Amino acid sequence: MWNRDRVWMHYVKNIVAADMSSAVFLASYLRRIGITRDYAATLEVYDLQRYRVIRNTLKVKVALKEKRNKPFIFVAGKN
Numbered sequence: 001m002w003n004r005d006r007v008w009m010h011y012v013k014n015i016v017a018a019d020m021s022s023a024v025f026l027a028s029y030l031r032r033i034g035i036t037r038d039y040a041a042t043l044e045v046y047d048l049q050r051y052r053v054i055r056n057t058l059k060v061k062v063a064l065k066e067k068r069n070k071p072f073i074f075v076a077g078k079n
Helices: 020-042 057-065
Strands: 009-011 015-017 043-047 052-054 073-077
Touching: 009 020, 015 020, 020 043, 020 057, 043 057, 052 057, 057 073
Parallel strands: none
Antiparallel strands: 009 015, 043 052, 043 073
């Protein structure tokens, strides 16, 4: 699993990885997490199965992490 002959490199934005593909993956993953964290505050979720609107930021994050292809659950901007 761990190759001892690899050298860990320090890339931009404090990403430490053994090769470029790992660094790209980590950068994209961290970007996605950051966008989701910041963007969830501006969203609300309409759940037509349970007849409710989710506006709490933590509950919106949970709803975004859940299975995306559930019917009658919609994500929309607050404005």
